[in-house]
Amino acid sequence: MELFVGVAGVDGVGDAGEIGASAAHREAPARFVEVALALPLFQTFTYAIDREPAHPLVPGTRVVVPFRSRRVVGICLGTRDEPPVRGTPKPILEVPDAQPVLDERLMALCQWMAEYYTVPLGVAVRAALPAALTGAAVPHPARKTQRVAELRGDVPSLLDRDRLFARAPRQREAYEHLESVGGRAPIELLIAQLHCAPSVVRALETRGLIAIVDQVLERDPFATRRTEMPSGHPPTAAQAAAIAALTSAKAGEVYLLHGVTGSGKTLVYIELLRRIVDERGQSAIVLVPEIALTPQTVDRFRAVFGDRVAVLHSALNDGERYDAWLALRAGTKRIAVGARSAVFAPLPDLGAIIVDEEHETTYKQGESPRYHARELAVVRARHAGAVAVLGSATPSLESWVNATSGKYRYLSLPQRVGGGQLPHVAVVDLRRRPGGSTDATARPGDPFSAVISEPLEAALRTTLGRGEQSILLLNRRGYAAFVQCAACGDVTVCPHCSITLTYHRAPDRLVCHYCQHHAPVEPRCARCGEATMRRRGLGTQQVERLITERFPTARVARMDVDTTSGKWAHADILDRVGRGEVDVLLGTQMIAKGLDFANVTLVGVVDADVGINLPDFRASERCFQLLCQVAGRAGRGPKGGRVFIQTRVPAHHAVRYAVSHDYTAFVTDELAGRRQPTYPPFVRLANVVFSGLAEAPTAALAERGADWVRRLAARDGMTGIEVVGPAPCPVERIKQRWRWHMLVKSEQAGPLTRLARYFVRRFPVPAAHGLRMAWDRDPVALL
Ligand code: ADP
Ligand code: ZN
Numbered sequence: 001m002e003l004f005v006g007v008a009g010v011d012g013v014g015d016a017g018e019i020g021a022s023a024a025h026r027e028a029p030a031r032f033v034e035v036a037l038a039l040p041l042f043q044t045f046t047y048a049i050d051r052e053p054a055h056p057l058v059p060g061t062r063v064v065v066p067f068r069s070r071r072v073v074g075i076c077l078g079t080r081d082e083p084p085v086r087g088t089p090k091p092i093l094e095v096p097d098a099q100p101v102l103d104e105r106l107m108a109l110c111q112w113m114a115e116y117y118t119v120p121l122g123v124a125v126r127a128a129l130p131a132a133l134t135g136a137a138v139p140h141p142a143r144k145t146q147r148v149a150e151l152r153g154d155v156p157s158l159l160d161r162d163r164l165f166a167r168a169p170r171q172r173e174a175y176e177h178l179e180s181v182g183g184r185a186p187i188e189l190l191i192a193q194l195h196c197a198p199s200v201v202r203a204l205e206t207r208g209l210i211a212i213v214d215q216v217l218e219r220d221p222f223a224t225r226r227t228e229m230p231s232g233h234p235p236t237a238a239q240a241a242a243i244a245a246l247t248s249a250k251a252g253e254v255y256l257l258h259g260v261t262g263s264g265k266t267l268v269y270i271e272l273l274r275r276i277v278d279e280r281g282q283s284a285i286v287l288v289p290e291i292a293l294t295p296q297t298v299d300r301f302r303a304v305f306g307d308r309v310a311v312l313h314s315a316l317n318d319g320e321r322y323d324a325w326l327a328l329r330a331g332t333k334r335i336a337v338g339a340r341s342a343v344f345a346p347l348p349d350l351g352a353i354i355v356d357e358e359h360e361t362t363y364k365q366g367e368s369p370r371y372h373a374r375e376l377a378v379v380r381a382r383h384a385g386a387v388a389v390l391g392s393a394t395p396s397l398e399s400w401v402n403a404t405s406g407k408y409r410y411l412s413l414p415q416r417v418g419g420g421q422l423p424h425v426a427v428v429d430l431r432r433r434p435g436g437s438t439d440a441t442a443r444p445g446d447p448f449s450a451v452i453s454e455p456l457e458a459a460l461r462t463t464l465g466r467g468e469q470s471i472l473l474l475n476r477r478g479y480a481a482f483v484q485c486a487a488c489g490d491v492t493v494c495p496h497c498s499i500t501l502t503y504h505r506a507p508d509r510l511v512c513h514y515c516q517h518h519a520p521v522e523p524r525c526a527r528c529g530e531a532t533m534r535r536r537g538l539g540t541q542q543v544e545r546l547i548t549e550r551f552p553t554a555r556v557a558r559m560d561v562d563t564t565s566g567k568w569a570h571a572d573i574l575d576r577v578g579r580g581e582v583d584v585l586l587g588t589q590m591i592a593k594g595l596d597f598a599n600v601t602l603v604g605v606v607d608a609d610v611g612i613n614l615p616d617f618r619a620s621e622r623c624f625q626l627l628c629q630v631a632g633r634a635g636r637g638p639k640g641g642r643v644f645i646q647t648r649v650p651a652h653h654a655v656r657y658a659v660s661h662d663y664t665a666f667v668t669d670e671l672a673g674r675r676q677p678t679y680p681p682f683v684r685l686a687n688v689v690f691s692g693l694a695e696a697p698t699a700a701l702a703e704r705g706a707d708w709v710r711r712l713a714a715r716d717g718m719t720g721i722e723v724v725g726p727a728p729c730p731v732e733r734i735k736q737r738w739r740w741h742m743l744v745k746s747e748q749a750g751p752l753t754r755l756a757r758y759f760v761r762r763f764p765v766p767a768a769h770g771l772r773m774a775w776d777r778d779p780v781a782l783l
Contacts, residue, residue, distance in 0.1 A: 030049060030079035030081055032048055033057055034046055034077040034080070040123065044122075047090055054096075056095075058076065058100055060076065060102035061097060062074070062097055065092050066093060071093060101133055106128060110125050115753060116777065118756040132318045146215055150213055151179060152210055157553040157554060158548050174194055175210070177193070178190065181562075184569065184572065222311045227302045233264075235271065243272060245409070249387040251387075254387075255388065255389050256395055256399050256403040256408045256409070257390065258395055260413065260416060262417065263414070264413065265391045266297060276351035276352045277334045280351060282351030282352075283351060284334070284350065285352070287342055287354065287363070287377060288357070289339065293574075293590055293593045296578070310328055311324075312342045313338060313339070328346055329347070340362065340365060341373075344376075350380070355390045361622075361781065370775075394628045396621075397674070421640065423635035423642050425645060428456065428646045429650050451543060451546055452543075456646065468639065469583060469584070469600045469601070473588070473626075473630045476538065478511065478513075478562075479502075479505045482535075483501070483521070483535050485525035486530075487532040497515050497733050497736075498731060498732040501517075503521065514731065515734065543586055544556060547584060555584070557577065557586070559585065559590050560590060570590065573585075589626055591630070592626055601634060604643070609648055611626075617680075618780065620652070628663070631658060631661075645659065653666060677724075678745060684752045689740070690740045690773050698740055701773070705726065708759060709721075712758060718751050720751060721744065721751055723743070725742035728741075729783065730783045756775055760773075
């Protein structure tokens with residue numbers, strides 16, 4: 001766990017628009033205060049109150065205290081008169097705010113999180129508050145600007161380009177680089193990355209192909225985004241039934257809204273919010289997987305509720321985030337829309353929490369506290385007496401089981417709105433094709449048809465001919481998956497991670513997708529010295545190149561984590577698709593999240609098998625969800641749509657039931673597979689990862705950890721716990737750290753919490769070899 005100590009003393013924070021302390025609080029103050037600090041220590045700290053504090057010390061109030069000769073911000077847990085058993089408490093330094101920053105219910109949520117995920121309370125509290133309040137940052141930093149190059153106009157086709165840049169290859173390179181990073185990049189960065197002269201950029205500007213603008217480094221994209229007026233459709237019968245159920249929900253009830261892709265879940269959310277916010281005067285939270293990938297959904301809420309919506313997103317700086325937090329707490333904004341941390345929005349009188357695309361793994365935080373926002377949403381809704389709505393076309397198995405067992409209520413939107421049909425899905429069996437794979441190297445003469453089958457190619461051609469749009473999914477970025485020596489078989493791997501390096505083009509280099517290590521592409525094999533290095537496996541960059549070569553008039557946009565130079569580049573690409581400026585959108589799983597474009601009539605999955613065989617019990621579930629979701633992008637308008645899935649495993653249940661749009665059949669099969677050996681949702685699970693800079697001590701630590709847990713589990717009252725492992729993690733080494741793990745399975749939730757409470761606090765991790773242990777409860781991935 002990382003050590004974190006905030007620096008206190010931020011002027012003015014917390015004083016805006018607050019009520020004064022009531023006289024009752026001003027009577028004889030208690031002598032001691034118990035404080036939670038954001039430290040990796042499972043204890044709270046006692047401080048003395050040596051004079052009357054400026055503001056009342058009620059639980060949830062910030063206090064500035066000395067810690068190891070620093071000023072740090074902590075949270076008051078309560079006061080008392082008896083001194084601690086040991087030690088002489090130091091006096092507190094300051095009580096900066098008139099009002100607690102965490103009300104009773106948010107305090108209870110933090111307490112629940114600390115207990116369930118076994119983290120110190122201070123660490124849980126830090127996750128629940130904006131950085132400006134925990135003292136990690138200054139609230140209103142000066143805005144910096146930089147010179148940015150922005151593409152102007154349409155995406156030119158390959159033919160246009162050949163004309164445009166006939167005698168200017170450097171300009172073309174810069175232009176295409178800009179395009180591949182989402183249409184905008186800081187000039188300094190552009191010049192550095194391409195090693196080009198500033199005159200190249202100036203020439204592009206003179207020709208009107210780019211504009212050079214001053215851009216505020218951190219900007220709020222929603223401040224300038226325009227929204228279209230909502231279409232105001234009357235709800236369908238199924239939507240009306242769902243809305244009626246949700247608006248008459250009992251306090252704290254949880255609903256699973258299972259609606260096929262294009263069934264109009266957003267309208268249900270909006271109508272619920274109207275009742276909650278407009279009619280009852282309450283407030284609500286809407287969680288989305290990632291703001292920059294779902295600008296359309298966010299815009300729909302903004303279109304209806306205008307400036308009563310606070311959009312909490314990563315492009316906000318600490319000051320803006322804090323302003324939004326204040327507006328939510330004061331009630332001037334009634335709806336918080338955001339990614340997972342929006343579950344902590346300080347809304348009073350909460351009426352509903354909506355978790356859109358509840359199956360998405362982005363709801364799980366990857367670092368301490370490793371909370372799952374869907375779980376917190378359910379807990380918070382219970383505390384607040386609000387209704388929780390978990391929406392998805394492909395619910396997580398956990399939510400499905402909760403809904404079928406009656407723990408959650410089940411609502412279904414079984415059909416697309418307006419009589420629309422789910423698209424027809426055709427399977428292309430790659431085993432029946434010459435070459436038998438989507439590896440361009442398998443057919444040196446015709447790399448295109450090795451990657452895109454004849455039926456998919458024909459469909460692309462027809463779709464382009466009709467002026468309609470296509471989406472192509474390949475869940476692997478880069479150009480080639482790895483490079484291998486054809487003579488000795490050696491594969492180039494990352495020196496810091498046990499993972500192959502991915503070949504990237506433009507710029508030409510090998511990249512580690514775990515640690516970002518870069519290496520030049522060597523013509524000769526490091527092991528045998530032969531000049532026989534070959535690129536193998538397919539990535540999005542290669543598909544992009546093949547498509548632009550085969551369809552030179554098509555306007556192709558690529559979207560993956562490489563195509564971004566700013567946090568907002570992805571939303572920009574999606575906006576272009578929405579405006580009809582892109583014919584083919586190609587990308588990784590990023591393009592499968594909730595897009596609703598009526599003119600997309602074709603979806604092609606270039607290789608459905610990426611990830612299907614990962615050593616992770618959720619691999620099939622992920623694959624099924626991804627295939628269903630991406631297929632669901634097709635045929636959302638009156639023109640209909642169709643889908644091609646290229647695969648080598650057409651009989652795999654994840655593929656088979658995605659083809660037939662049969663969620664229930666998939667779940668039935670998949671659940672049967674989680675019984676033996678048992679995996680969630682039939683068992684509670686923690687993945688415990690031990691890591692260190694040397695292999696042997698890491699392995700030894702893992703062995704000791706597993707021994708400890710086995711002995712604890714053998715004690716009274718600890719029934720139904722099973723330890724699997726330890727063993728090296730599937731990815732054995734990341735960023736120079738060796739990694740081992742064990743799985744702790746428990747029939748019941750309670751014993752797992754109790755075991756963790758003891759184990760995580762007491763198990764000694766030596767301060768040598770950089771050894772660490774991470775307890776990840778309800779993990780979403782085991783890699
Ligand atoms: P989902 O999230 O379930 O995939 P969306 O909420 O994106 O679906 O809705 C799909 C499309 O259907 C949107 O373009 C939306 O405007 C439209 N829509 C939703 N409800 C209705 C309705 N009752 N009548 C007509 N169109 C609707
Ligand atoms: Zn690496």
